[in-house]
Amino acid sequence: MVPTIDAFRCDGCGICVLKCPPQVMGVVKEVAVIITDLCDECGICNDVCPVGAVRFKLPERHYQPAHPAYRAVSR
Ligand code: SF4
Numbered sequence: 001m002v003p004t005i006d007a008f009r010c011d012g013c014g015i016c017v018l019k020c021p022p023q024v025m026g027v028v029k030e031v032a033v034i035i036t037d038l039c040d041e042c043g044i045c046n047d048v049c050p051v052g053a054v055r056f057k058l059p060e061r062h063y064q065p066a067h068p069a070y071r072a073v074s075r
């Protein structure tokens with residue numbers, strides 16, 4: 001999931017911009033922005049934001065066991 005910025009909480013400090021590995025963040029009008037198409041969804045911006053302005057949640061992953069028909073045939 002691509003993070004979203006809480007524009008009311010973000011103070012535009014730019015820490016996330018410096019730490020974003022693919023450098024797809026910037027600050028516009030003192031609010032952080034993300035080029036979402038290029039985001040790696042690593043969550044680092046969420047980790048480094050000192051005021052909790054980044055909303056980021058990993059998607060819930062529910063793995064289903066493979067259907068018996070797809071099990072590998074032992075040789
Ligand atoms: S999740 Fe990672 S790649 Fe995406 S904006 Fe945040 S730091 Fe950058």
Ligand code: SF4
Pocket residue numbers: 005009010011012013014015016017027031032048049050051052053054
């Ligand atoms: S680290 Fe947090 S407060 Fe600073 S610019 Fe990024 S989102 Fe805004």
